[in-house]
Structure formats: structure tokens, C-alpha cells
Amino acid sequence: MTIENEALRSEIARSLVPDLTLEGFGSCPGKHLHGTRNGARDFQVKLDGAPTASCFHGSCIAFVEELNHELRRRIAIAESDGRKERPTLGSVAPEPRARHRAKRPAFDPAKLSKFAARCPHKITQEWLLERSPMGLMDEQGTETSELFLSELFVQGERMLVFTSQTSQGDFLYESGRGNFRLGKDPGVLPVPSALPTGSSEGVWFLSNPVTGSWLPNPNKKLPDGSEALGRRHGACITAWRHLVLESDDANESDWLACLVKLPVKIVAIYTSGGRSVHALVRLDAASKSHWDAMRDTLAHVVCALGADPAAMTAVRLSRLPGALRHGSRGKDGRLRTYPEPRMQRLLWLNPLATDTPIIESV
Numbered sequence: 001m002t003i004e005n006e007a008l009r010s011e012i013a014r015s016l017v018p019d020l021t022l023e024g025f026g027s028c029p030g031k032h033l034h035g036t037r038n039g040a041r042d043f044q045v046k047l048d049g050a051p052t053a054s055c056f057h058g059s060c061i062a063f064v065e066e067l068n069h070e071l072r073r074r075i076a077i078a079e080s081d082g083r084k085e086r087p088t089l090g091s092v093a094p095e096p097r098a099r100h101r102a103k104r105p106a107f108d109p110a111k112l113s114k115f116a117a118r119c120p121h122k123i124t125q126e127w128l129l130e131r132s133p134m135g136l137m138d139e140q141g142t143e144t145s146e147l148f149l150s151e152l153f154v155q156g157e158r159m160l161v162f163t164s165q166t167s168q169g170d171f172l173y174e175s176g177r178g179n180f181r182l183g184k185d186p187g188v189l190p191v192p193s194a195l196p197t198g199s200s201e202g203v204w205f206l207s208n209p210v211t212g213s214w215l216p217n218p219n220k221k222l223p224d225g226s227e228a229l230g231r232r233h234g235a236c237i238t239a240w241r242h243l244v245l246e247s248d249d250a251n252e253s254d255w256l257a258c259l260v261k262l263p264v265k266i267v268a269i270y271t272s273g274g275r276s277v278h279a280l281v282r283l284d285a286a287s288k289s290h291w292d293a294m295r296d297t298l299a300h301v302v303c304a305l306g307a308d309p310a311a312m313t314a315v316r317l318s319r320l321p322g323a324l325r326h327g328s329r330g331k332d333g334r335l336r337t338y339p340e341p342r343m344q345r346l347l348w349l350n351p352l353a354t355d356t357p358i359i360e361s362v
Ligand SMILES: [Zn+2]
Pocket: 028, 029, 030, 031, 034, 043, 055, 056, 057, 060
């Protein structure tokens, strides 16, 4: 960015955020909607590349999005005025540019340690289990799976459960109605069934409710050009409710300390039965684009702290608490069975979670 551009962009940003500092911090236009304490560095405007304002709080997203729209519009107009005076290059193609991607900062272990060190307690799996707002048993099983699903989904909502990660859903849980075993192909009627107690690599659920029906997937074309049918793609989703935070890289004690300090609605925390601990965050977005915008805001903060950006999609599979995992697949693709099956253990359940960090609410 040239100095002239930078000055022009700052001036435009300041016309929208009057108290903007030189570092780009200022007052969030949706501050009145923040559910938790305001910090001086919550709201930031970045002016290089595609100018973007972001806020640490999620509740103000509509105001932040509107500001971004206006900021980009004004900057585009101002900068295109200047461009008219440049000499033309003749009939050449426009300059190629990298595809726009939302910024996902890389994992910074030092940043995570520093953030975790400010947690006043050492957070362990037992610490969470003892303080879970909904009481949880030490001995867990399919009752735990049922409790988890019934507390997080409302009457009539349908959830897919998987014993194979690559299937289109092996079981369906319908809140208030029960569980069903699903057929592998369209047209096969489901049959009532208990939830699975476990599977060779564990059991998963799709993190958002779905129709339960086979629907054409516009992003997956068959050789004849028609859309493949599926039960687990974006068009199947009926509520844009959850996002999964998981980390394969962060060390567990730092990661748990980080989770309890985040000002987001963590409704559940559970183990993978392997090395990692997952958190389910309630976003309650109004649409796919709203979900994506909230995800981008959150990713900006949590990816540097170790959250896996690949897990942050609305059709993510996550570990179903209360199910047993009998093994895992090595890098060579071969399944190794554990000496003892491992429980995908539910550590925390709070259907009424707010933006107040867990550490401030216990
Ligand atoms: Zn805000």
C-alpha cells in the first residue's frame, strides 16, 4: 500500500470510526450488543488488502458487517477516482490477484502459552467434569450420548450420527422421537434402533441439525452432470447453530486453559478418545453467510491459539460423547486397535451457555 493510499484509507476509516487509533483500534459500532466486558483492543480495522473491521465479540456481527460494506464501498470509490488518471496499458488482461481468503492466523504456541498462563487455575479434564453446569457421570455410555443430543437440539430437530466418517450418516437422532438406523442408499426406510455404543475408529455427529433426507448436492457433480445425492452437505442443514473448536497441536493443559477463558458460548467440551479435546460453540447464526462471518471473526482470534481452521465448517463431524473408540488409523492408513477401548468422554455440558468465559462463571 502506498503512503498516499494509506492516508486516504485512514481518513475514510476515521470518518466511520471517529476514535480510531493509529494501530487501528476503536469503538465497535455494535458495542451496545456486547454481552461481555469491553476491552480497548476488541475492535480493529485493518486497512491493507481488502479493508476489514473485526470485533472479538460475536453479538455485534451485523453492525460490523455493515461497517465493512460501507468502508469498502467508500474506499473503492475513492481509489477508482485516482486510477482514471493512470496511463492505459492497452488491451492486456487485468493483473492477476490471489483469491481472497479470510485471514486465519497460524498457530503460535508462544501466544497460547502466554494466554493460558493468565488463567488463575490449572485446568484439567477432572476440573471441568467436577464443575460442569449439568451433572455428568464418571461412567459414561449411550445415556451420555442421549443426554448430550437431547440437551443441545430442540424438539423435532434431526442429527446425523456416524460410525464411518465417510458415510452419508449411519444413524439419525430425532429430538423427542428417538433413534433410527439409516440405510446406505436413497429409498431405504430407516428402522428404530439404539445409538451405537462405539465403533472401530469411534463415533461422530454432524455439528448442525439436518433434514435427514437425501438432497442434491450442488457442489458434487456426477459424471453425467447431475448433482449427487447426500445427507450431510450444506443444503441439508436446518439450523446454523454450532461451530467446533478442536486442536491437534496445542498441548492439552494450555488448550483447556484457553477454552475456559474464551468469551464464547461453549455448550460442551469432550475428548476425542485420542489426543484431543473438542469444544462445541453455539453461534445461532441466521444463515450460512452469517455463520461464515461469525466464524471468520472467531478464527481471527482462536487459530493463533491452536484451533484447527479445517474444523471450522458448518458441516463438520465431531466426536459423539459417550461412545467408545476402539482404535485409530495410522499415517499408513492401517487401523490399529487400542489394548482397551477409549471413551469419548463428556467433560462439560451447559445448554444455557453465555458469552461469559467459563472461568468467570464457576
Ligand atoms: Zn463488537
